[in-house]
Each structure stands twice: as C-alpha cells, then as structure tokens.
Amino acid sequence: MHEPGLLSPEPSLAVMDGEMETRPAEKPAERIYLVGFMGAGKTSIGRRLAVELGYRDLDLDRQIEFAARASVRQIFERQGEVYFRDLEYRCLRATLDEKQIVVSTGGGTMTFQRNRELMAKAGVSFFLHPSFETIVSRLSSHGRRSRPLFQDEAQALRLYDERLHDYRLADIEIPIESGETAAEVAARIRFLL
Numbered sequence: 001m002h003e004p005g006l007l008s009p010e011p012s013l014a015v016m017d018g019e020m021e022t023r024p025a026e027k028p029a030e031r032i033y034l035v036g037f038m039g040a041g042k043t044s045i046g047r048r049l050a051v052e053l054g055y056r057d058l059d060l061d062r063q064i065e066f067a068a069r070a071s072v073r074q075i076f077e078r079q080g081e082v083y084f085r086d087l088e089y090r091c092l093r094a095t096l097d098e099k100q101i102v103v104s105t106g107g108g109t110m111t112f113q114r115n116r117e118l119m120a121k122a123g124v125s126f127f128l129h130p131s132f133e134t135i136v137s138r139l140s141s142h143g144r145r146s147r148p149l150f151q152d153e154a155q156a157l158r159l160y161d162e163r164l165h166d167y168r169l170a171d172i173e174i175p176i177e178s179g180e181t182a183a184e185v186a187a188r189i190r191f192l193l
Contacts, residue, residue, distance in 0.1 A: 029193060030099040031123025035170050037160050038107035039135040040128040041182060046104035048186040053193075055100040060109060063091045072106075089114060096122055111166045120171075126189055127170035132160050134178045 032049065034042040043059050050057035061072050064087050068075050075084045088106060092115055095103050109115050110125070119125045130138075136153060167173075172192060176185055 029124040030101070031095060031119075032102045032189075032193075033119045033123055033125040033170075034102065034104045034128055035110040035119075035125055035167055036107070036128035036130075037132075037135055037163060037167070038156075039139045040107075040130055041138070041176065041185065042104040042128055044182040045128060045185045045189070046102045048182045049189055050102040052186055052190055053100070053102065055102050056098065057102050057104070058095065058098075059104045060088065060091055061104075061106045063094075064088055064106075067091060085112060089118075092118055108163070110170065111163050116166070116169055124172065124193075125170040127167045127173045128176060128185070129167070129173055130176040130178065132157055134176070135160070137178070 032053075032055070034046050034049075036042055046059065047057050049055070064075070064084070065071055067090075068079075068087060070078065072084070075087070085108070088109060089112070092103070092105070092109065095101060096118070105115075105119075110119075110127075136156070174185060174188060
C-alpha cells in the first residue's frame with residue numbers, strides 16, 4: 001500500500017517562454033503520467049516510453065474498460081459520466097500500488113482536482129501538447145465515433161480550449177510538432193527524467 005513520504009524526489013522542470021529549465025532528480029520518477037487531449041498520442045508514446053524505461057505500460061481508459069467490462073462509450077451511454085469519472089479515479093488511485101509504471105491517462109483525467117492531486121503526489125506528469133489541428137488530423141472518423149466527448153470538430157475545439165488550463169498544471173509540458181513520431185517524443189521525455 002502507498003505510504004505518504006516514501007516517494008522518490010520528483011524532477012523540477014518547467015517550460016518557460018519556450019525555454020526548458022531543468023534540474024535533474026536524484027533518481028527517475030517511479031510513476032509517470034501522460035496527460036493531454038484525446039488524440040495527443042498518450043497511448044502510443046506511453047507504450048514506447050515504457051519499453052525504453054523497462055516500466056509497465058498502463059492505458060487508463062483500457063483499464064477502466066476492463067474493470068467495467070464495457071467500452072468507454074458504453075459506460076458513458078449506460079451509466080453516465082459521473083460513474084465513469086468515479087471508476088477513472090479508482091483505477092488511477094490503484095497506480096499508487098505500482099512502481100516503474102507509465103500511465104497514459106484519458107483526455108479528461110487531468111481536469112479533475114482529485115486526479116491532479118493524486119498524480120502530483122505520486123509521480124511526475126507530462127502534458128503532451130500537439131496543436132488542435134494535429135489532433136484532428138490524427139483522429140479518423142472511426143476514432144471520433146469511439147470517443148464520447150468528440151461530437152463534432154467545433155464542439156471538440158471548445159472542449160480542448162476549456163481543458164488547456166488544466167493540462168498546463170502538469171509538471172512538464174511537451175510541445176509536439178505535427179510530424180514527430182512517438183519514438184521521438186518518448187526520447188525527449190526520457191531525457192528529462
């Protein structure tokens with residue numbers, strides 16, 4: 001069980017006016033949380049980063065689906081968002097029992113204070129930040145249909161704008177260029193650990 005005060009020191013890193021300021025931690029974070037909007041690349045980058053670090057890879061939405069025995073869309077349709085967010089918090093809290101894990105969170109995970117507080121205490125969070133245009137180009141029409149909060153592009157842009165403030169509360173912001181691969185972004189994150 002997780003005990004307060006037993007976590008390794010976190011790196012002190014920030015993006016300030018496009019300049020990266022770094023002060024390395026004594027040892028790498030045991031829990032790494034990737035946050036950002038749907039389609040930001042959290043799952044593919046998380047998978048790649050976990051392999052490079054020799055950490056376990058956990059996709060929070062897949063964990064929720066496994067726990068509920070239903071897809072995210074089905075959970076939203078049948079039990080509603082409040083039920084989904086409670087299950088999301090319980091699955092996120094379960095990561096405290098693990099070490100050496102990369103967690104790819106859902107697009108809304110960082111927008112809830114209790115989730116932000118948990119991640120801040122347990123590890124280091126990275127905001128994966130491609131442009132909205134890049135996100136839209138990554139999401140096929142099938143990908144959009146499987147995401148309950150992506151109704152149409154205009155609505156998704158409003159949601160993206162609403163969530164940016166919360167995403168920027170992550171420990172480290174990682175701007176992502178449109179042509180950058182998951183391997184390239186994972187390498188940049190690894191360098192910062």
